[in-house]
Amino acid sequence: MATTGNLFADLSPRGADEEFTQLLRAPGMRIERIVSHGHKSPPGFWYDQDCAEWVLLLRGAAILGFEDDPEPIRLEAGDHVLIPAHARHRVEWSDPDRPTVWLAVHHGEISD
């Protein structure tokens, strides 16, 4: 009756595209797993999202940059960040030597 799974199962192989897997969708929120393999945002690219995103790094490592903050944030396992809606941000770096696994909880005005 309960829906179950494991966040570290079926990780995409090294060299694969960044992978987004929806785990749960409910009114006003969406939970997804993201698997990165050294992915980073293209030069000059910023995420600018209509909904807030609470993100937790579960495995690996990454660096997030914010347009209005000169100090990037380095994330290790267990680190979480709340990214407000329209806070322009980018992935500056993710570990190229191991998969980086993120949990993202989007909430607010959720679009498809």
Add this chain to the structure above:
Amino acid sequence: MATTGNLFADLSPRGADEEFTQLLRAPGMRIERIVSHGHKSPPGFWYDQDCAEWVLLLRGAAILGFEDDPEPIRLEAGDHVLIPAHARHRVEWSDPDRPTVWLAVHHGEISD
């Protein structure tokens, strides 16, 4: 500008009460960290919640029981379970030898 923290920081010491820390509250959802030290639900006790709960075990191990399912679910790191509203459930066991760290995302009708 981004709000940050680490889920494995400041864990309550062995022998402490089960600890609930609210990480985020937004309309229709609430995220909390739970730290258990061998805690389990009292005999005959069932959680019966008005809102659904998506729970992820991050560290340690635990066993969840559901009233309408004879098979308990053992959870290890990375395992997640969606517990529907009013699905009566209990913690049958959590690892007594190390902290068990959970992430719980409550959603739907959130009460205080």
